Amino acid sequence: xxxxxxxxxxxxxxxxxxxxxxxxxxxxxxxxxxxxxxxxxxxxxxxxxxxxxxxxxxxxxxxxxxxxxxxxxxxxxxxxxxxxxxxxxxxxxxxxxxxxxxxxxxxxxxxxxxxxxxxxxxxxxxxxxxxxxxxxxxxxxxxxxxxxxxxxxxxxxxxxxxxxxxxxxxxxxxxxxxxxxxxxxxxxxxxxxxxxxxxxxxxxxxxxxxxxxxxxxxxxxxxxxxxxxxxxxxxxxxxxxxxxxxxxxxxxxxxxxxxxxxxxxxxxxxxxxxxxxxxxxxxxxxxxxxxxxxxxxxxxxxxxxxxxxxxxxxxxxxxxxxxxxxxxxxxxxxxxxxxxxxxxxxxxxxxxxxxxxxxxxxxxxxxxxxxxxxxxxxxxxxxxxx
Numbered sequence: 001x002x003x004x005x006x007x008x009x010x011x012x013x014x015x016x017x018x019x020x021x022x023x024x025x026x027x028x029x030x031x032x033x034x035x036x037x038x039x040x041x042x043x044x045x046x047x048x049x050x051x052x053x054x055x056x057x058x059x060x061x062x063x064x065x066x067x068x069x070x071x072x073x074x075x076x077x078x079x080x081x082x083x084x085x086x087x088x089x090x091x092x093x094x095x096x097x098x099x100x101x102x103x104x105x106x107x108x109x110x111x112x113x114x115x116x117x118x119x120x121x122x123x124x125x126x127x128x129x130x131x132x133x134x135x136x137x138x139x140x141x142x143x144x145x146x147x148x149x150x151x152x153x154x155x156x157x158x159x160x161x162x163x164x165x166x167x168x169x170x171x172x173x174x175x176x177x178x179x180x181x182x183x184x185x186x187x188x189x190x191x192x193x194x195x196x197x198x199x200x201x202x203x204x205x206x207x208x209x210x211x212x213x214x215x216x217x218x219x220x221x222x223x224x225x226x227x228x229x230x231x232x233x234x235x236x237x238x239x240x241x242x243x244x245x246x247x248x249x250x251x252x253x254x255x256x257x258x259x260x261x262x263x264x265x266x267x268x269x270x271x272x273x274x275x276x277x278x279x280x281x282x283x284x285x286x287x288x289x290x291x292x293x294x295x296x297x298x299x300x301x302x303x304x305x306x307x308x309x310x311x312x313x314x315x316x317x318x319x320x321x322x323x324x325x326x327x328x329x330x331x332x333x334x335x336x337x338x339x340x341x342x343x344x345x346x347x348x349x350x351x352x353x354x355x356x357x358x359x360x361x362x363x364x365x366x367x368x369x370x371x372x373x374x375x376x377x378x379x380x381x382x383x384x385x386x
Contacts, residue, residue, distance in 0.1 A: 036373030039360050043282055043374070049353050051113045055141035059127070075110050082106040086126040091167045095122050095153075113281075117144065121157045125170065131161040139346035143305060146344040148217035152177055219344035220302060226339050227296065227303035230311035234258075237315060252293040258314065259288035261372055282353040283378050286310060305345045306354060312336045313358050317367045325363040332362055 061070035295301035
């Protein structure tokens with residue numbers, strides 16, 4: 001593959017384009033009283049989640065020096081580059097042995113909205129990615145954690161990317177790991193030529209580290225811990241802002257009323273779950289309903305970056321809120337980015353529709369009113385707002 005200059009690569013940056021869009025919206029909204037309608041309308045028509053297939057096409061485009069707009073290059077051309085590169089690097093269609101054809105999966109990847117983590121790991125070997133590039137796909141394209149060094153498969157893959165080892169070495173390491181820690185040193189010595197003592201030592205040390213790894217990835221545990229910290233901070237803030245009217249522990253229904261007060265309820269008192277098709281994908285898993293809270297607090301569902309961002313957004317509101325909107329946005333980033341980094345997520349991401357929505361809402365006079373109104377419109381579907 002050929003590589004573009006840094007300047008050329010930046011011209012295809014979703015992050016920079018998202019940031020430019022955010023700045024344009026902030027300028028348009030300056031002095032306006034129509035924050036909620038405009039934000040909702042932008043989410044419905046302009047600010048859409050970027051499909052995984054576009055991230056993959058962009059990567060191939062940048063590293064193959066193709067011409068024209070990357071979305072206008074025929075899919076069959078991307079597909080052929082994928083297949084040729086995978087075959088050149090000796091990488092199959094799946095991580096585990098199967099009869100799946102490479103021609104089938106490559107076409108599917110280029111069209112899919114989202115893929116699993118293992119697909120990204122496989123692409124890392126198939127396209128000869130660096131460790132940082134694989135992490136970028138996981139955090140930006142999947143909005144997920146970076147590679148888990150304490151997960152056996154991901155730890156081995158990460159080790160191979162960092163040392164520029166290919167698919168064959170990864171398979172060898174994984175096979176040795178699966179045999180268990182017994183007689184590891186003898187197995188490593190027997191599987192490597194005597195002249196590669198340094199490789200034997202590094203491989204042995206890496207596998208020994210993996211055998212000591214915890215069953216639960218640290219990033220998942222950290223995310224859960226930060227979710228509880230932020231959730232408790234939200235409950236404390238609600239008590240303080242109630243001016244003494246809340247004499248009991250904060251309930252999940254109380255939190256729901258903070259994040260979804262205007263959303264219509266059915267006759268049983270439950271929020272209407274149906275969202276308009278224009279924003280369903282962007283908002284469906286991000287509303288702090290009682291059900292969503294119950295699943296997170298009971299451990300039936302793991303919290304994600306969006307949960308941390310939503311809670312962190314609420315903690316920026318109130319009487320002590322900075323009046324300068326630019327400084328307010330900077331404060332939000334400075335508050336959230338270290339938390340996201342500790343949980344192995346990428347920083348606040350302007351190219352993501354929900355995160356862009358939060359960032360724009362930070363420029364409004366009343367943050368939670370703007371947020372709540374957008375959520376209400378997403379249910380009612382006010383399609384004709386200006």
